[in-house]
Amino acid sequence: MKNYIKSMKNSAVSGITQINENNKTLIQNGENIIRIEPNCVIINDKVIEKPKGLKGYNVTQINDNIYIDGYELIDNKFKRTFAALLHLIF
Numbered sequence: 206m207k208n209y210i211k212s213m214k215n216s217a218v219s220g221i222t223q224i225n226e227n228n229k230t231l232i233q234n235g236e237n238i239i240r241i242e243p244n245c246v247i248i249n250d251k252v253i254e255k256p257k258g259l260k261g262y263n264v265t266q267i268n269d270n271i272y273i274d275g276y277e278l279i280d281n282k283f284k285r286t287f288a289a290l291l292h293l294i295f
Contacts, residue, residue: 237249237266237271239264239266239271239273241255241259241261241264241273242255246259246261246273246283248271248278251281253278253281253282253283254282254283255283256276256283258274258275258276259273259274259276259283260274261273261274262274263275263292263293265292270288272288272289272292272293274293275289275290275292275293276289277289
């Protein structure tokens, strides 16, 4: 899997690529690689603690903002924001 992540970082794929592997989700979304584990989220090799309500079904990235299931990544922590809720609903 590490070799796959390295190959994805080096590829020039645009758009979204999503791979499910053993109930884990790996998403390449533009420049970021987002991997959702059972107890954490890994974004570009940074491990971030996952809130209880975060399942990883809805992932949106706009510029440098990452929204997952109604949470926004702010200062390496997931926080509920109005913008994140809008991305979850729409």
